[in-house]
Amino acid sequence: MSSSADDFKTGFRRHAAGVAIVATSTPEGLVGTTLSSVASVSADPAVLSFSMARTSGTAATIVEAERVSVFTLASTHEGLAAAFAGPPEGRFTDEQGWTVDADGTPTLAGATAAFHGRVAQVIPAGGSWLVVVEVDDVRLGDEDDPLVYHDRAYWALGRIRSHVA
């Protein structure tokens, strides 16, 4: 790794990110992973993006999927986030609250929101894929504080600094 890659990683450790899980149905069952790169791109039409390292087997499945689902996590979900960043056997366990609709759409009980849509673009960028999803189905869960990723740890929100006009 180049020294500039080290500095890049150190720099981004100072940034904060929301935490989500992306999932898709396959003939072999659900596949998914934790993401700290989910961002709203456009509200109307509804588009979101995320990125995944191309070395990841889960990423290879997600970018080939026709439809994917993105679940935003609450501040109490640090165990779920860690499970979906760990070995495959810790993902989609019975106690995590996953169900699958008749059409294959996954649902995560407790997610603050679920965004379902079509993989519209997969853009190679550095060692990763940047994935653009056209969202056609949003399901709101219970409102809850968000989980935050920062400096290799999961955090809850603290004090409000200011409201945006």
Add this chain to the structure above:
Amino acid sequence: MSSSADDFKTGFRRHAAGVAIVATSTPEGLVGTTLSSVASVSADPAVLSFSMARTSGTAATIVEAERVSVFTLASTHEGLAAAFAGPPEGRFTDEQGWTVDADGTPTLAGATAAFHGRVAQVIPAGGSWLVVVEVDDVRLGDEDDPLVYHDRAYWALGRIRSHVA
């Protein structure tokens, strides 16, 4: 606006995001804006992404720029973040700590990190541009807590929930 756009916005209000400023030098001076969509895409090679609404005049300048700079903000920077989300006259004021190197690279005193690089890809997505930046110069500032954007407000981090293995 469609009801799905309303649900999309409500859903993303439940997500958290880090806060950064993107800036570029033009013959008329510095141009920049606050972003809550900055994400690390790849560390080696170093690539980041962000998105901007296509209706924004600042966005039109940024996507035409050869080089841009992204500054990650500390939790005490909510005033700076608000200024760069507001009218142009509040941006790049003397007291905000901006300087420009001889080669046109902007610097923001107090940014926790600065990422300078080349606009490599501009991808239309919904009503926005998704911008991919190949980063070739990272300058680390003083370490500090990050500023977080969530539910139309700026926040500081709270309690740590768990460290990532």
